[in-house]
Each structure stands twice: as C-alpha cells, then as structure tokens.
Amino acid sequence: MTGDLSAHPTVVVDTLRATTTIVAILANGGEGVLPVAEMEQALAMRARFPEALVGGERNNRKPKGFDAGNSPREFPPERVRGRRVILTTTNGTQAIARCQSAPWLAAGALVNATAVGLALWEQGGDALVVCAGGRGYPALEDVLAAGAVVELWPRAAWGDGARIAAAVWHQARDRLLDTVREAVHARELETMHLVEDVIWAAQKDYCPVVPIRRRDGWFQLG
Numbered sequence: 001m002t003g004d005l006s007a008h009p010t011v012v013v014d015t016l017r018a019t020t021t022i023v024a025i026l027a028n029g030g031e032g033v034l035p036v037a038e039m040e041q042a043l044a045m046r047a048r049f050p051e052a053l054v055g056g057e058r059n060n061r062k063p064k065g066f067d068a069g070n071s072p073r074e075f076p077p078e079r080v081r082g083r084r085v086i087l088t089t090t091n092g093t094q095a096i097a098r099c100q101s102a103p104w105l106a107a108g109a110l111v112n113a114t115a116v117g118l119a120l121w122e123q124g125g126d127a128l129v130v131c132a133g134g135r136g137y138p139a140l141e142d143v144l145a146a147g148a149v150v151e152l153w154p155r156a157a158w159g160d161g162a163r164i165a166a167a168v169w170h171q172a173r174d175r176l177l178d179t180v181r182e183a184v185h186a187r188e189l190e191t192m193h194l195v196e197d198v199i200w201a202a203q204k205d206y207c208p209v210v211p212i213r214r215r216d217g218w219f220q221l222g
Contacts, residue, residue: 009123010102011116011149014132015141016185017070018092019107019211020201021055022219024072027207029081032218035093035107039063042088049084056088060192071197084218095132096213102128105213106222110141110176110201113148115208119222121153129165140183141201143168144176148204177202 013019022033034052036042042054043065055068055075062069070089087093099105104123108116120127129149131142147169150162158166172179180186180202189198200206212222 008102008126008128009104009106009120010099010128010130011106011108011120012092012095012099012130012132013108013142013145013149014089014092014095015109015145015180015201016139016183016189017072017197017201018087018089018096018132020109020111021070021072021075022087022107022211023109023112023207023209024200025075025080025085025087026211026219026221027209028075028077028079030075030085031082032084032214032220033211034084034086034218035096036086036088037094037097039088042066042086045086049086052084052086053080054086056093058090060090060189060194071194072200073196091132091134095130099130107211107219108145108149110145110148110180110204111206112208112210113145114152114205116210117149117152119210119212120149129162131165134185139185140168141180141186144172144179148173176204 025033042056046054053067056066057070068074106116129146131146133139133142143165147165151166151169181198186198210222211219213219
C-alpha cells in the first residue's frame with residue numbers, strides 16, 4: 001500500500017457509497033460504469049452515450065437532471081441490465097480520477113472485498129488500496145473495507161497503512177454493521193433516511209465481482 005500510483009495496481013474504496021454502487025450496477029447486469037469527477041462532465045457524456053443512465057450525488061442528494069442518485073438500491077437488474085451508467089460523486093469518483101495513471105485499476109468495497117483482494121494480489125508486486133475518505137479526512141468504513149481486502153495477503157507484503165487497516169478490520173469484523181453505522185458518513189446518511197444504503201454496503205462479499213477499468217475508462221467486470 002505504498003508507492004507511486006503510476007507504477008502499481010490499485011483498488012479504490014468508497015464504501016459509502018460510490019464503489020459499492022459500481023459493484024452493484026455491474027453485479028446486476030450493467031454493461032459498464034464510467035466514473036467522472038464533475039457533474040458537467042457526466043451530463044456532457046450523456047450526449048455521447050444517450051442510452052446511458054446518469055447517476056451520482058452532491059452532498060448525498062441526486063443532482064438536478066440526473067436519472068438516479070448514488071444508492072446501490074437505485075440500480076436493480078430490471079433497470080441496468082445491458083445498460084451503461086455514467087456516475088459522479090462527491091468523493092469516490094474523485095478518488096478514481098486521481099488514480100488514472102495506475103496500470104490496473106479496480107473498484108472495491110466491503111461487498112466485494114475478497115474477490116477484489118484476490119484479483120489485486122494476482123497482479124503481483126507492490127499494490128495500492130486507496131481509501132476515498134471524505135472532506136479530506138479518512139473514513140472509518142473505507143479503512144475497514146481496505147482491511148478486509150489486504151487481510152488476504154501475506155503479512156510480509158503489508159506496509160504500515162495495510163497494518164492499520166487490517167487492525168481495524170480484525171477489531172470490527174464480528175460487529176460489521178454496527179461498526180459501519182458508527183462512521184460519520186453513515187450517520188449522515190441515516191439522518192437523510194438512507195439507512196438501507198448503509199445496511200446494503202455493510203454486507204461483506206455480498207457481490208463477489210471485480211469492476212476493472214478498461215482502456216476507454218469504463219469499468220466492466222473482470
């Protein structure tokens with residue numbers, strides 16, 4: 001979990017909720033997800049891909065003109081099967097944008113932790129798990145998911161960041177939902193009546209798929 005982003009395979013984690021939503025879309029039959037940093041960029045891409053849904057949030061709310069927000073529950077199979085989704089969020093898609101130079105880039109969360117951890121390990125050599133966090137600070141739910149990812153690796157491969165994440169994971173793994181609900185962002189979502197999103201995102205290995213960025217920027221199943 002150390003090194004230059006341009007040199008190492010990378011997984012970006014935004015448990016609440018961007019990468020969880022990306023996993024859900026693809027697990028439910030979506031053709032691809034294009035994470036973009038800015039709302040204007042997302043709406044502009046609709047002109048290029050008029051059949052695509054545009055989803056995302058700012059301050060946890062669906063922006064005007066968007067087809068959906070950033071909830072994994074808004075992208076059931078009957079809505080996304082065979083379709084593309086353009087997604088922009090406050091934190092998660094920003095983190096993905098900052099990792100564009102990575103040679104191999106995947107989206108990870110608690111819901112696909114084992115699958116994405118194994119896929120990352122198979123890349124060989126040093127690797128990175130990037131936690132999106134929020135408002136410039138670490139997020140408990142992201143560190144927790146990162147720990148679930150790196151626990152699959154030999155301890156000799158851990159950097160200090162991996163050791164911290166693994167320690168958080170081992171302390172919380174037996175009370176996973178309760179721990180996620182203690183996170184600042186989870187509490188914010190619950191005040192907005194989005195507790196079901198928090199519950200959805202706290203299910204370890206619920207969707208054992210690996211969204212991987214292709215050369216054109218779209219994430220598809222690996």
